[in-house]
Ligand SMILES: Nc1ncnc2c1ncn2[C@@H]1O[C@H](COP(=O)(O)OP(=O)(O)OP(=O)(O)O)[C@@H](O)[C@H]1O
C-alpha cells in the first residue's frame with residue numbers, strides 16, 4: 039500500500055475536521071477523494087503531507103509513518119491555496135524547490151526543464167511570479183510538486199484555476215504518471231474529472247467516509263433505464279414498480295433504476311405483453327453526480 | 341537549512357530592501373556627521389576645562405552609538421517580524437514545509453539568513469561610525485585599543501542577534517501585525533527597564549531596582565547596549581549621568597548578564613523550534 043490510514047482523526051479544537059478515516063491506496067492508482075465543501079478533504083490531505091497533526095489515528099505513506107522526512111523526497115504536494123514567493127521568478131522558485139528536495143545541481147537543471155515543459159510554462163520561467171496569472175501560478179505549483187519525479191503525488195483541487203485545456207493537460211499528466219507506476223491522490227469537485235481518471239474513489243461527507251471502492255463498483259451498483267413507450271397503462275406501471283417503486287413517468291418516457299443489465303430484456307417483454315408499444319430502451323450507468331448527490335443529501339437527512 | 345537561509349538572503353536583495361536601508365543609513369550618517377562636527381567645534385571653542393570637554397565629547401559619541409544601535413534594532417525588527425508569519429498567512433509555507441526539510445531547519449535557516457544580513461549591516465554601520473569619529477575626533481575613540489573596539493563590535497552585533505531570536509519567536513507565534521507589536525513592546529520595555537533600573541539604584545530603592553532587573557531579563561537588549569558603552573567609556577570616569585538616554589551608569593551590567601544574553605538567544609530559538617514543530621499550519 040502506498041497510502042494507508044487507520045482511523046485518522048482531526049479536530050480543530052472542538053470543530054471536526056475529519057473522523058476515523060481509513061483509506062488504503064495501491065501503487066499505481068489514481069485515487070479520488072470527493073466531498074462537498076467543508077467535508078474534510080483538505081484536512082485529510084494536510085495531515086498526510088505533515089502540515090497539521092492528527093488528533094488520533096495513524097497514517098503511512100510509502101510504508102513509512104507520516105512525517106518521515108526521507109520519504110518526502112518522493113512525495114509531491116500541490117496545496118489547495120497555492121501561493122508562492124512573488125519576488126521569485128519561475129526559475130528561482132523551481133530551483134528553490136529543487137534544493138528543498140535536495141536534487142543535485144545537474145539533475146535539477148534537467149528536471150526544471152522537464153517540468154516546465156510538462157506544465158506548458160516553458161519560456162515564462164524568467165518572469166516574476168507576481169506577473170503570473172492565477173492559472174499560471176497553479177501550473178508552476180504543479181511543476182514544483184512534480185520536480186522530484188514523485189512516487190506519490192497529492193493534488194488538492196489541482197485544476198481549480200485552470201482553463202478547460204489546462205484541465206485536460208493535468209488529466210493527461212496524471213494518466214502519464216500512473217502509466218509509470220506512480221500513485222496520485224486527487225481532491226476534486228469536478229465529478230467528470232474524477233469519473234474519467236480515478237481508479238478508486240472515496241466519498242467523504244461531514245468528516246466521515248460514506249462510500250469507498252473502485253470507480254466501476256461505485257458506478258455500476260445501479261443502472262438507470264429509460265424506456266420510451268406509447269400506450270402506458272396501469273398494468274405496465276404496476277409490473278415495473280416491482281423493479282423500482284419510485285419510477286418516474288414523464289409523458290411517454292419512463293425512468294427507473296434497475297439492479298443489472300439482465301433486467302432490461304425482462305422489462306422489454308413485460309411492456310410489450312401488457313400492450314405497450316416500445317420505441318426506445320436505453321440502460322445507462324448512473325452518473326457519479328447522482329451517486330454523489332444521493333449519498334451526500336441522504337447523509338444530510340440522517 | 342542552507343536553502344532557506346539563502347532564499348531569505350536573496351529575498352532581502354530582490355525586494356530592494358538594501359536600497360531602502362542604504363538610503364536611510366546614508367541620511368542617518370550624514371546627519372550624525374554634521375551633529376558631531378558641529379558639537380565638536382563648539383567644544384573646541386570652550387576648551388577651558390579638559391574634563392568638561394571630555395564629558396561633552398564622550399556624550400556625543402555615546403549618543404552616536406545609542407542611535408546607531410537603535411537603528412540596527414529597528415531594521416532588524418522590520419526585516420524579521422513578518423518573515424515567518426507572512427509566509428504562514430499567505431500559504432507560501434504549505435509547499436515549503438511539506439518538502440523533505442525539517443521544521444527545525446526552516447526556523448534555523450530563517451535565523452541564519454537574517455543573522456548574516458543584520459551582522460553584515462551592523463559591521464558596516466559600526467565601521468562607518470568609527471571612521472566618522474576618527475576623522476572628527478569628538479572623543480577618545482581614537483585612543484581606544486583594538487581589543488576594546490573589537491569587544492565593542494561584538495556587543496554591537498549581539499544586540500540584533502538577540503532581537504532576531506525574539507522576533508522569530510514572535511513571528512512564528514503570532515500574525516504579522518501582532519508579531520510587530522509584541523517585539524516593539526518588549527524592546528521598549530527593555531529601554532524603560534534600563535532607566536528604571538538606574539533610577540532604582542540611584543535613589544537606592546530596592547523595589548524599583550528589581551523591577552528594572554526583571555524587565556531587563558525579559559528584554560535584555562538595552563543591557564547589551566549598556567555593556568557596549570561600558571566597554572568604551574566605563575573607565576573614563578563618567579559614572580553618574582543616568583539622565584542621558586541609555587548612558588553608562590554605576591549599574592554597569594555584570595558578566596552574568598552577558599552569559600544570560602547568550603542563554604536568552606539559544607533558549608528562545610529552542611522554544612521557537614519546539615513550538616513550531618507542534619504547530620498546525622493550515
Ligand atoms: N484551521 C481550521 N480551524 C478550524 N476549523 C477548520 C480549519 N480548517 C478546516 N476547518 C474545518 O474543518 C472542516 C473540513 O475542512 P476542509 O478544509 O478539510 O474541507 P474541504 O473538504 O477541503 O472543503 P473544500 O471543498 O471547501 O476545500 C470544515 O468544517 C472547516 O470548517
Ligand SMILES: [Mg+2]
Pocket residue numbers: 079080081118194
Ligand atoms: Mg479543500
